[in-house]
Amino acid sequence: MLDQNISRRNFLQGTAATAASLIVGIDLVTDKAFASETLVMSLPNPWLRIDSDSITFVLDKTEMGQGINTALAMIVAEELDVDLEQLTIENAIADRIYTTHNDLGAQMTGGSSSVRNSWQPLKKIAATARQMLIQAAAKEWNVDPAECRTASGMIYHDKTAKKGPYGTFAGAARKLPVPAPQFKDPATYRYVAKATKRVDGHAKVTGQTKYGIDTVIPGMLSATIVRCPVFGGNVKSLHDKQAKASPGVKHIINTGTSVAVLADTYWQARQAAKLLTITWYDGELAGLSSDKIRQEFIELAKKDGKVTREDGDVKNKDKLAVKTIDAVYETPYLAHATMEPQNCVARVTSDSCEVWAPTQTPGVCMEVVRGITGLAASKIKIHTTAIGGGFGRRLVADYVAEAVTLAKEVNVPVRVLWSREEDMRHDFYRPISYNVMSGGIDQTGNPLFWKHRVIGPAILAQFLPHAIGAMIPPWMPPSVSKLLGKFTGFTFHGLKVDDTSTEGAKDIPYKVPNILVDYHYADPGVPVGFWRSVGHSHQAFMVESFIDELANLAGKDPYIYRRELLADQPRNLGVLDRVAKEINWSSPAPKGIFRGIAQHACFGSFCAEAVEASVSESGDIKVHRVVAAIDCGPVVNPDGVRAQLESAIIFGLSAALKGEITIENGQVKQSNFHDYAVLRINETPKIETHIIESTEPVTGVGEPGLPPVAPALANALFAATGKRLRKLPLSLNNL
Amino acid sequence: MISFTINGESKSSDVDPETPLLWVIRDHIGLQGTKFGCGMALCGACTVHMNGDPIRSCSVPLSAVSGQKITTIEGLGKNGLTEVQKAWLEHGVPQCGYCQSGQIMSATALLAKNPNPSDDDIDTAMSGNICRCGTYPRIRAAIHTAAKNMKHP
Numbered sequence: 001m002l003d004q005n006i007s008r009r010n011f012l013q014g015t016a017a018t019a020a021s022l023i024v025g026i027d028l029v030t031d032k033a034f035a036s037e038t039l040v041m042s043l044p045n046p047w048l049r050i051d052s053d054s055i056t057f058v059l060d061k062t063e064m065g066q067g068i069n070t071a072l073a074m075i076v077a078e079e080l081d082v083d084l085e086q087l088t089i090e091n092a093i094a095d096r097i098y099t100t101h102n103d104l105g106a107q108m109t110g111g112s113s114s115v116r117n118s119w120q121p122l123k124k125i126a127a128t129a130r131q132m133l134i135q136a137a138a139k140e141w142n143v144d145p146a147e148c149r150t151a152s153g154m155i156y157h158d159k160t161a162k163k164g165p166y167g168t169f170a171g172a173a174r175k176l177p178v179p180a181p182q183f184k185d186p187a188t189y190r191y192v193a194k195a196t197k198r199v200d201g202h203a204k205v206t207g208q209t210k211y212g213i214d215t216v217i218p219g220m221l222s223a224t225i226v227r228c229p230v231f232g233g234n235v236k237s238l239h240d241k242q243a244k245a246s247p248g249v250k251h252i253i254n255t256g257t258s259v260a261v262l263a264d265t266y267w268q269a270r271q272a273a274k275l276l277t278i279t280w281y282d283g284e285l286a287g288l289s290s291d292k293i294r295q296e297f298i299e300l301a302k303k304d305g306k307v308t309r310e311d312g313d314v315k316n317k318d319k320l321a322v323k324t325i326d327a328v329y330e331t332p333y334l335a336h337a338t339m340e341p342q343n344c345v346a347r348v349t350s351d352s353c354e355v356w357a358p359t360q361t362p363g364v365c366m367e368v369v370r371g372i373t374g375l376a377a378s379k380i381k382i383h384t385t386a387i388g389g390g391f392g393r394r395l396v397a398d399y400v401a402e403a404v405t406l407a408k409e410v411n412v413p414v415r416v417l418w419s420r421e422e423d424m425r426h427d428f429y430r431p432i433s434y435n436v437m438s439g440g441i442d443q444t445g446n447p448l449f450w451k452h453r454v455i456g457p458a459i460l461a462q463f464l465p466h467a468i469g470a471m472i473p474p475w476m477p478p479s480v481s482k483l484l485g486k487f488t489g490f491t492f493h494g495l496k497v498d499d500t501s502t503e504g505a506k507d508i509p510y511k512v513p514n515i516l517v518d519y520h521y522a523d524p525g526v527p528v529g530f531w532r533s534v535g536h537s538h539q540a541f542m543v544e545s546f547i548d549e550l551a552n553l554a555g556k557d558p559y560i561y562r563r564e565l566l567a568d569q570p571r572n573l574g575v576l577d578r579v580a581k582e583i584n585w586s587s588p589a590p591k592g593i594f595r596g597i598a599q600h601a602c603f604g605s606f607c608a609e610a611v612e613a614s615v616s617e618s619g620d621i622k623v624h625r626v627v628a629a630i631d632c633g634p635v636v637n638p639d640g641v642r643a644q645l646e647s648a649i650i651f652g653l654s655a656a657l658k659g660e661i662t663i664e665n666g667q668v669k670q671s672n673f674h675d676y677a678v679l680r681i682n683e684t685p686k687i688e689t690h691i692i693e694s695t696e697p698v699t700g701v702g703e704p705g706l707p708p709v710a711p712a713l714a715n716a717l718f719a720a721t722g723k724r725l726r727k728l729p730l731s732l733n734n735l
Numbered sequence: 736m737i738s739f740t741i742n743g744e745s746k747s748s749d750v751d752p753e754t755p756l757l758w759v760i761r762d763h764i765g766l767q768g769t770k771f772g773c774g775m776a777l778c779g780a781c782t783v784h785m786n787g788d789p790i791r792s793c794s795v796p797l798s799a800v801s802g803q804k805i806t807t808i809e810g811l812g813k814n815g816l817t818e819v820q821k822a823w824l825e826h827g828v829p830q831c832g833y834c835q836s837g838q839i840m841s842a843t844a845l846l847a848k849n850p851n852p853s854d855d856d857i858d859t860a861m862s863g864n865i866c867r868c869g870t871y872p873r874i875r876a877a878i879h880t881a882a883k884n885m886k887h888p
């Protein structure tokens with residue numbers, strides 16, 4: 001346990017180099033942080049830096065398209081009382097300091113958690129800083145601080161006509177005791193709750209944003225890595241004579257399970273890699289196929305699983321029910337396919353390591369790098385670059401481990417850049433899921449029982465016990481995995497192994513007297529990971545389709561049926577009613593167009609979507625319109641919320657209509673966008689978004705818009721054709 | 736030695752003529768606004784203009800651009816933002832932004848040929864550009880806005 005004052009002093013001393021700057025750090029946020037030993041090794045890099053000529057907001061979340069840079073900067077600008085344009089936004093390096101207001105337990109961005117975690121702490125940091133600046137100015141001017149006001153980064157004392165920019169008082173403010181913050185009256189907000197343009201828009205329309213792939217370090221080599229196509233295989237023999245002689249090639253490294261070609265440029269490395277002759281030991285998964293996985297799941301489904309939700313007693317209820325229905329629902333493995341393929345640049349010397357990574361998790365990168373290099377955290381610098389899409393893929397630091405390992409080996413900076421094919425074939429996929437459901441209704445048509453058995457792998461089972469071992473390539477020595485394994489407790493404490501497999505299934509909100517949800521853990525060995533909205537992304541499809549099946553069994557309108565069963569769930573009901581109203585559910589759809597509806601809550605937010613779709617004579621599906629409503633508590637940037645809803649709907653439609661990773665001979669069959677198609681502009685429906693006014697606690701929006709869209713579409717297709725599609729991707733051509 | 740112009744400047748390159756233009760632009764000339772997404776002309780992230788027409792630079796060898804005029808995202812709006820870029824900002828199009836150089840190059844080429852594109856025209860011209868962040872509705876709206884503003888600036 002550290003003395004808090006000493007810690008704070010150390011912290012500020014550490015930053016004395018930036019003289020005259022005011023740093024407001026975590027001691028304002030939570031005492032917990034200062035009680036932690038690890039803070040001692042932290043660099044002085046908190047959230048806000050005020051220098052004589054600049055105001056810097058250090059962003060500890062990863063901006064990957066979700067607009068968190070804008071939302072958090074808005075909060076800071078608001079309470080600091082500066083113009084948004086006055087803030088210089090800098091990406092935080094990896095530092096344990098940034099775990100303090102992150103309930104994910106590590107410096108990472110995911111789980112739609114950033115605004116939820118950061119709003120209050122940043123508000124407090126910014127308001128406190130403003131207060132200290134005012135006090136410093138008042139002291140210098142010898143006036144009453146209560147008579148001072150601020151605007152756009154200036155302090156004014158109107159009576160004496162004195163004024164000055166924040167920077168002038170930063171040095172003096174540093175020496176003042178930390179006051180209690182005075183918050184703005186929300187009625188006077190300039191930014192928060194107002195649709196605000198993104199802070200990075202200009203850089204992104206002019207091609208100036210620097211992504212991971214744009215990192216250039218003098219003298220760096222480009223690496224292409226040929227991995228065993230079969231998961232878990234390794235190198236049997238390697239002939240690299242021709243490749244070695246190829247132009248620009250500097251090193252060829254056999255890592256045991258892969259072969260890395262390092263050349264002056266990416267293209268040279270890629271050309272040389274084609275000249276390698278490698279034979280592989282395919283390992284245990286050589287015979288694995290999607291068919292075999294399915295057969296195994298079908299067998300497992302016959303036995304009882306581990307119960308994850310039990311209400312009432314489902315036993316014999318099928319005999320009491322007036323009508324029953326049984327169904328099997330299936331969803332495939334899915335790749336993330338971020339637009340920017342995985343990449344990382346690393347420089348390793350005997351006593352330092354620097355990494356530039358497009359990562360969602362600098363905190364985990366730090367542990368990975370420590371494990372590989374054996375260096376102390378103070379000798380390691382992890383820079384988070386701009387990111388060309390995350391969606392959960394970049395919560396895994398495998399590509400960081402690759403770059404660091406190679407850079408350490410060859411003693412020059414190395415950039416690892418994956419091709420699209422490598423990216424698609426060596427992802428950490430959304431888990432496959434096989435679901436057996438049965439339900440029955442009573443005389444009134446209300447559900448009497450609901451049984452849902454989930455079979456599939458568990459992300460955390462791969463992620464937790466072998467932990468970071470699962471986040472680094474299999475060719476890492478086991479000692480490294482073991483060493484890193486001990487950090488997982490801190491990374492994901494509090495989550496149970498199967499939580500992500502049945503989330504969305506075990507928390508169905510409908511009033512059903514007898515519910516049984518159980519789960520079979522079955523991991524075929526294909527790497528799995530977090531994929532935008534995680535378990536909810538598939539379980540909402542099962543649950544929201546099956547409730548539609550029960551409505552149909554009861555002969556009731558699927559919206560009204562849901563409504564009645566959600567009578568005790570005001571927020572689910574709120575979003576459901578809103579989309580029904582906005583799509584005009586009670587009047588008939590335009591001719592030839594059919595409607596479906598679904599709602600789902602996840603990550604604390606509530607979202608409903610209604611879809612209008614049509615089916616051609618040949619069975620082609622066209623989505624015309626999606627109407628969405630979200631309740632995510634108070635909103636920082638309404639335009640950001642709308643953009644995330646649009647984004648999640650389109651991402652979800654890609655999965656609903658197209659996405660499927662299949663396994664054959666232990667390897668992924670798909671390789672690029674021709675055989676792993678994603679939604680394109682010509683397939684994109686009209687999207688309308690609605691935000692529910694809410695005073696509930698603030699929650700996130702990156703993921704909750706995704707889960708309802710697949711079932712809403714499947715329900716519309718049922719309305720159109722009378723055919724119940726229980727498998728993703730949805731198709732009417734191969735029934 | 737292969738010579739061409741890029742954003743109005745003459746360049747000569749002696750790298751392997753089979754090297755895709757994308758990597759010449761990014762790694763040799765050092766203009767990084769043009770992105771790598773698929774390497775197979777499937778995603779449009781690498782879109783640049785050759786004599787005003789959109790091409791997928793990942794799939795065009797350096798040898799094919801000899802004597803041609805290449806324009807990249809850096810070569811647009813030399814005197815401030817173009818109407819397309821301004822419309823992109825007005826509609827808040829970019830999310831991660833990684834696909835947006837390619838989107839903007841495709842949209843710019845479309846509007847140069849067709850000052851008044853219909854939704855179908857937009858679909859045809861833009862369906863080669865993938866956006867995993869799903870900015871398509873805003874891209875569509877921004878192209879209409881840009882078309883309008885180019886006529887009545």
Ligand code: FES
Binds near residue numbers: 778781
């Ligand atoms: S990188 Fe050229 S089209 Fe995808």
Ligand code: FES
Binds near residue numbers: 339834866870
């Ligand atoms: S903005 Fe991210 S891929 Fe288009």
